[in-house]
Amino acid sequence: xxxxxxxxxDPGTHRCGYGVVAREGTRLRVLAxxxxxxxxxxxxxxxxxxLGGLExxxxxxxxxxxxxxxxxxxxxxxxxxxxxxxxxxxxxxxxRAGLAVYEYAPAEVKLAFTGNGxxxxxxxxxxxxxxxxxxxxxxDEADALALAVCHLARRAVFRAAAPAGQLRARALQRLRPxxxxxxxxx
Numbered sequence: 001x002x003x004x005x006x007x008x009x010d011p012g013t014h015r016c017g018y019g020v021v022a023r024e025g026t027r028l029r030v031l032a033x034x035x036x037x038x039x040x041x042x043x044x045x046x047x048x049x050x051l052g053g054l055e056x057x058x059x060x061x062x063x064x065x066x067x068x069x070x071x072x073x074x075x076x077x078x079x080x081x082x083x084x085x086x087x088x089x090x091x092x093x094x095x096r097a098g099l100a101v102y103e104y105a106p107a108e109v110k111l112a113f114t115g116n117g118x119x120x121x122x123x124x125x126x127x128x129x130x131x132x133x134x135x136x137x138x139x140d141e142a143d144a145l146a147l148a149v150c151h152l153a154r155r156a157v158f159r160a161a162a163p164a165g166q167l168r169a170r171a172l173q174r175l176r177p178x179x180x181x182x183x184x185x186x
Contacts (some may be wrong), residue, residue, distance in 0.1 A: 008147030017140030
């Protein structure tokens with residue numbers, strides 16, 4: 001059986017977590033994980049460093065798909081904008097490599113990984129140790145591993161629900177609800 005390899009990305013401009021997990025049957029194996037920390041640079045420099053790091057990780061580990069944390073509200077407008085730029089870099093790195101990209105809300109990832117949609121950082125770190133036998137140093141790394149594991153679990157559901165030619169379209173449709181256009185009556 002051929003391994004399915006997924007790259008999980010927890011985007012951020014100061015720390016961008018990544019985790020590459022392979023699934024062979026029911027066995028999960030961590031191929032690479034860590035945190036890209038570009039250091040004290042301006043925003044453009046940090047984003048460029050993260051893009052280069054993600055491209056190197058993708059070239060080295062050769063994942064089939066990427067799982068990226070979806071943006072969330074509640075942060076300040078400035079924080080949301082900066083996080084959106086980091087997500088854009090993550091999406092661009094995956095797209096440039098030709099990976100199918102899937103997005104998951106933080107609560108969905110936590111629920112799939114720990115069984116608790118409101119898991120705290122300590123619980124995410126513990127679950128990574130127990131489930132994957134790895135010792136993530138930062139929560140960003142544990143979150144990225146959780147994103148990869150979440151997608152591997154959801155991927156099986158997507159495959160069972162759709163004919164082969166419709167897998168990616170069905171998965172994306174399920175993850176991103178269709179936009180509704182509001183029309184004004186004349």
